[in-house]
Amino acid sequence: MVVERFVESALAYCVEKHGRLKNRREAIQRLLEEDREVHSVFRYALGRSVCDYLAQQNETVDACYLTGSLCNDRAGVTSDVDMILESRYFPVALAATLQRVNRDLLVYYRGLVGARARHMRSMLDPQFVTLARNRNHRRRFSRPLLMWRRELPECGGRIRWTGSMKV
DSSP, X not given: OHHHHHXXXXXXXXXXXXXXXXSHHHHHHHHHTTOHHHHHHHHHHHHHHHHHHHHHHOTTEEEEEEXXXXXXXXXXXXXXXXXXXXXXXXXXXXXXXXXXXXXHHHHHHHHHHGGGGTTOOOSEEEEEEEHHHHHHXXXXXXXXXXXXXXXXXXXXXXXXXXXXXXX
């Protein structure tokens, strides 16, 4: 199951990036304790895996941005992963893939954190931006700048898909 791999990879990334966590169990415990930093790192890794998967599944994705509460350590138990996907045109097949991945992620995440996530309706919040729309609305639209307070090389600008970005 691809979603299980995303979540397990995100938990491993939390342990790797958070100096005080020793294993997966401690990462889950910190998620249950509503540690905002761990939730932000978890959602970053989850979003990165999902973006990588989407880029592999659909060649129309030109860029992917992560934004929202995960960028400044404000993510909580019920926070979603805000994503901006830039493509040449609106990818109908990609939207269907995202709906399936979102549904499966939500089910898996609820199993992980239990009742705390029962009111969540979505794990992913994707926004699509097409290049045609961008050209036609240049004055009203400016690309978001992806910024982090942690030392991550992917931050500070646009993400270009040049190959697989393994978490």
